Amino acid sequence: MKKQLTLGHGLILGAFCLGFGIVLAATDFATKEDIATRALEDRLNSLGQVIPDSIHDNNLVEGAIIMKNQRDKEITVYRATKDGKATGFAYEVYGTGYAGQMKLMLGLDAQGKILGVRVLAHKETPGLGDKMEVKKSDWILRFDGLSLGNPPVEKWKVKKDGGQFDQFTGATITPRGVVDAIRSGLELFAAHQDQMMDMNAPKQLTNGAEAKKEGH
Amino acid sequence: MTTQYKTIAKDGLWENNGVFAMLLGMCPAMAMTGTATNGLGMGLATAAVMAASSMLVGMFRNQITQEVRIPVFILVVASMTTLVDLSMNAWMHELYKVLGMFIPLIVSNCLPLARLEAFAGKNSTLPSLADGLFMGIGFTIALTMIGAVREIVGSGTLFADASLLFGPAFKAMEMRLLPEDTGILMMILPPGGFLTLGLLVVGKRILDVRAGKEIQMGGAHSAA
Numbered sequence: 001m002k003k004q005l006t007l008g009h010g011l012i013l014g015a016f017c018l019g020f021g022i023v024l025a026a027t028d029f030a031t032k033e034d035i036a037t038r039a040l041e042d043r044l045n046s047l048g049q050v051i052p053d054s055i056h057d058n059n060l061v062e063g064a065i066i067m068k069n070q071r072d073k074e075i076t077v078y079r080a081t082k083d084g085k086a087t088g089f090a091y092e093v094y095g096t097g098y099a100g101q102m103k104l105m106l107g108l109d110a111q112g113k114i115l116g117v118r119v120l121a122h123k124e125t126p127g128l129g130d131k132m133e134v135k136k137s138d139w140i141l142r143f144d145g146l147s148l149g150n151p152p153v154e155k156w157k158v159k160k161d162g163g164q165f166d167q168f169t170g171a172t173i174t175p176r177g178v179v180d181a182i183r184s185g186l187e188l189f190a191a192h193q194d195q196m197m198d199m200n201a202p203k204q205l206t207n208g209a210e211a212k213k214e215g216h
Numbered sequence: 217m218t219t220q221y222k223t224i225a226k227d228g229l230w231e232n233n234g235v236f237a238m239l240l241g242m243c244p245a246m247a248m249t250g251t252a253t254n255g256l257g258m259g260l261a262t263a264a265v266m267a268a269s270s271m272l273v274g275m276f277r278n279q280i281t282q283e284v285r286i287p288v289f290i291l292v293v294a295s296m297t298t299l300v301d302l303s304m305n306a307w308m309h310e311l312y313k314v315l316g317m318f319i320p321l322i323v324s325n326c327l328p329l330a331r332l333e334a335f336a337g338k339n340s341t342l343p344s345l346a347d348g349l350f351m352g353i354g355f356t357i358a359l360t361m362i363g364a365v366r367e368i369v370g371s372g373t374l375f376a377d378a379s380l381l382f383g384p385a386f387k388a389m390e391m392r393l394l395p396e397d398t399g400i401l402m403m404i405l406p407p408g409g410f411l412t413l414g415l416l417v418v419g420k421r422i423l424d425v426r427a428g429k430e431i432q433m434g435g436a437h438s439a440a
Contacts, residue, residue: 013284013291016276020295027302034306042313128401 050107050116056080095181099123106185129174156183228350235358241327246409255363263352270348273336370403
């Protein structure tokens with residue numbers, strides 16, 4: 001008798017699981033395509049802010065390659081080409097801020113000059129550390145046009161550390177992290193310029209499975 | 217019949233308000249109320265989940281046995297949350313980008329579960345739908361109020377970025393009430409959430425006492 005009751009409850013729970021499982025599968029099916037489109041739009045949008053449309057005629061997402069950065073982390077390098085020649089690169093760079101990691105998108109032209117930098121994600125204090133967001137302040141725009149030799153590498157620091165970049169009022173750690181991130185991004189380009197420029201390079205420089213994961 | 221719905225509405229919006237009277241759903245009430253816009257968005261998403269789950273549980277209340285009701289309730293809330301999560305990601309992407317991380321947390325919000333257990337499990341479909349809806353709206357109002365207070369005092373704006381979330385038509389809602397850089401930073405940080413909630417709960421109590429009501433809200437007492 002008791003066994004039968006347990007079975008009954010189990011069946012009820014099972015029926016609900018099945019029902020909602022079907023509903024969720026249907027929702028996933030209905031939204032999958034739109035979600036993929038939105039994700040692609042987001043990525044193109046953040047790329048468009050650091051690589052101007054005028055310098056490329058390719059689809060930035062399609063020409064991407066995977067490579068490792070200094071910290072041995074895999075990054076996707078998006079490449080802009082015009083008439084088959086490389087005209088720009090964009091990739092994510094990372095810096096350590098006051099409240100953890102900050103993720104930035106760095107755009108460079110073929111000579112390694114900065115086309116633009118934007119902060120993609122951070123957890124800095126609102127009102128203090130978030131002045132590196134372009135909608136809060138134009139601080140981040142001052143990097144445009146600079147490169148590893150201009151200013152010289154020892155000046156790629158905030159003023160407090162003897163460099164040339166202003167810190168924010170009341171916040172030094174955040175801008176220091178941003179400047180560090182950009183400098184390391186420029187150094188990555190300097191070290192792997194040939195690899196990035198090589199249009200015949202395999203789409204990923206590591207194995208395919210990992211590249212798929214990154215692209216997902 | 218109409219008196220029943222009136223009571224449900226009054227309970228959800230004021231008397232038994234999920235946040236101000238029962239002190240439930242504190243996680244989103246603290247985490248998502250840095251601005252009025254975020255509070256409003258989070259509240260609406262929660263209200264949608266609550267209305268849908270309450271209706272479903274009310275509909276199937278005779279099939280759900282006592283022994284399995286808790287797992288079934290959680291299953292219902294989790295499924296509805298996933299549904300909202302996926303649809304928002306696909307069709308309200310701007311809102312999703314702000315709230316995305318917090319949508320899955322609706323599952324762990326105890327307010328929907330509490331209403332399923334206390335109301336929807338014992339009432340038929342329509343009253344349950346009404347209860348979920350009004351409790352959800354009450355929750356939305358509470359979150360929007362907390363967000364508005366924190367935003368005005370903290371950053372001097374009201375409904376900033378509302379057009380980003382709900383469309384260009386809502387541009388008119390965005391206001392700057394205090395000059396830039398005059399806000400009290402602490403109010404947007406976590407302590408501001410606790411302070412604001414505390415003061416608003418006190419405010420509600422004062423109004424209730426003035427109206428000559430007997431205060432006997434369990435949640436508020438046990439938390440005090």
